Amino acid sequence: MLSHDAQILIVDDMKMVRTAIKRYLTSLGYKNIIEAENGAEAVKKFKDNKIDFILMDIVMPIMTGLEALKEIHGLDSDVPVAMLSSVADQKTIGDCMLLGAIGYILKPISAESGPKNLKKVLEKAYFSKAP
Numbered sequence: 001m002l003s004h005d006a007q008i009l010i011v012d013d014m015k016m017v018r019t020a021i022k023r024y025l026t027s028l029g030y031k032n033i034i035e036a037e038n039g040a041e042a043v044k045k046f047k048d049n050k051i052d053f054i055l056m057d058i059v060m061p062i063m064t065g066l067e068a069l070k071e072i073h074g075l076d077s078d079v080p081v082a083m084l085s086s087v088a089d090q091k092t093i094g095d096c097m098l099l100g101a102i103g104y105i106l107k108p109i110s111a112e113s114g115p116k117n118l119k120k121v122l123e124k125a126y127f128s129k130a131p
Helices: 015-027 039-048 065-075 090-098 113-129
Strands: 008-011 033-036 053-057 081-085 103-106
Touching: 008 015, 008 039, 015 033, 015 113, 033 039, 039 053, 039 065, 053 065, 053 113, 065 081, 065 090, 081 113, 090 103, 103 113
Parallel strands: 008 033, 008 053, 053 081, 081 103
Antiparallel strands: none
8 A cells, every 4th residue: 555654635625525534544544644625725735745645526616626637647647646526427537547547436435435445546556656
């Protein structure tokens, strides 16, 4: 899995979702967690910090997750980004993958499937960062 020293950015316009993901990541030993509530804030925090992994919602005000993904990967195409969304259509998922997302987690994140799905993207993030 991704190193416990990794700096993780959680981007979602719903505080409740950010809190749940942060709680789970903390339980796995991750301490360096930054939060953003929209894509524009995510881009700014990405520019201001050394981010190793991003979990990002798609449907957000100000700047969508797709727009932020495109801008962030324009700055650093190597940073692993997994998308979170309640939108499950194949076009949206395909657009995310074309823009370089390493995974796609459907919301709502349940207590049963959420930890397993987050663990999968953390493993993918590790392998995408490996030399």
